[in-house]
Amino acid sequence: MPVARPARRCALLLSGALLLTACGGGSSADGGKSPKSSGAVSLENCGRKVTIASAPKRAVSLNQGTTEIMLSLGLADRMVGTATWTDPVMKGLEKANGRVPRLADDAPSFEKVLDAEPDFVAASFASTLAKGGVAPREKFEELGVPTYLSPADCEGKDNSGDGDGVRTEPLTMEAVYGEVRDLAEVFGVEERGATLVADLKARVAKATAGIDASDTTVLYWFANQEAPYMAGCCGAPGIITNALGAKNVFADTKQEWPQINWETVADRDPDVLVIGDLTRRSQTAETAAKKIEFLETNPATKSMDAVKNKRYVLLSGQAMNPAIRTVEGVEKVAAALRGYGLAR
Structure with missing residues (x-):
């Protein structure tokens, strides 16, 4: 990892807490509303207290999930970088996203992030803000840059082992809604956060109204052909499955994304295959087309009932992650199960 150039940092150490003074002017555009200019915001976030001196003007988001929340809150003018993309940006956010520099399609170096002179850094996954990721949270905080980690990847989850972690409690959308509210508070746009949460809840209610898929089994394949990552019981796919009353065929594992042989x-032999349609290139069989080609030609899978009957549901990677697009996953899987006659 390249060494940062600390001379470019402009943090102050005040009263034992790292409080940031803005690096550079930046835009304060906020749809006609100015960000909060006084009063620090303090949050309990994934086991630590995070203090933000004032509404960020130079935020960096290191994962697509946090990026899309910020963009949905109308914060593009207060962002100076994004990174780690699995999919095209969510529909409706293309113009806003185009105004924010992309530091990397995958994980950027620590120095690359610091070169953007951030006053706030957010990430969706604990692995991003850890050794082996972009940098541990402490590295940013030593330079006066407060960090935020999505609660969905730490609350009720053990990330201490190998792989993508183990859920000690089932994930719910409340963790995602909590992230929206937190980020809205950090940037001083609480009303926007409340509106976004209300809209997401209304979409879930509409998609699931009257549905009963209790006789239907599903499987979620995120990525990798040789040792595929399939969803365990209790992450974002669990939110989708539980909302519809269906059954995940790998509900007997609490691992987030266990690798399971074909x-x-x-x-x-699930009734329906929910398939990740990713545009990144870090694993084999990222796109849905590649996954389906494999399923329909592999001796172990081509005779599966869902494959023979082409009962596929294609989802973005973000819809299969704990994110606001998990709602998109609920909508698409619900519509597909109704279309296949597998939901009442």
Whole structure:
């Protein structure tokens, strides 16, 4: 990891807490409303207290999930970088996203992030703000840059082992809604946060009204052909499954994304395959087209009922992650199950 150039930092150490003074002027445009200019915001975030001296003007988002929340809150003019993309940006956010520099399609270096002179850094995954990721949170905080981690990746989850972690409690959309509210408070746009949460809740209610898929089994394949990542019981796919009353064929594991061999997948023989349609290139079989080609030609999977009957549901990677687009996942899977006659 390249060494940062600390001479470019402009943090102050005040009363034992790292409080940031803005690096550069930046735009304060906020749809006609100015950000809060006084009064620090303090949050309990993933086991630590985070203090932000004033509404950020030079924020960096290191994962697509946090990026899309910020953009949905109308904060593009207060962002100086994004990174780690699995999909095209959410529909309706293209123009706003185009105004924010992309530091990297995948994880940027620590120095690359610091070169953007951020006054706030947010990430969706604990691994991003850890050793082996962009940098541990402490590295940013030593330079006076407060960090924020999505509660959905730390609350009720053990990230201490290998892989993508283990859920100790089932994830719910409340964790995502909490992130929206937190970020809205940090930037001083609480009303926008409340409006966004209300809209997301209304969409879930509409998508699931009267649905009963209790006799239907589903499987979620995120990525990788050789050792595929399938969803366990209790992450974002669990939110989708539970909202529809369906059953995940791998609900017997609390691992977030266990890697499962194809013989076991074929043995579980789900009614529907929910397939990640990713545009990144870090794994094999990222796109839905590549996944379906594999399923329909592989000896272990081509005779599966869902494959023979082409009962596929294509989702963005973000819809399968704990994010505001998990709501998109609920909507699309609900519509597909109704279309396939597998939901009442």
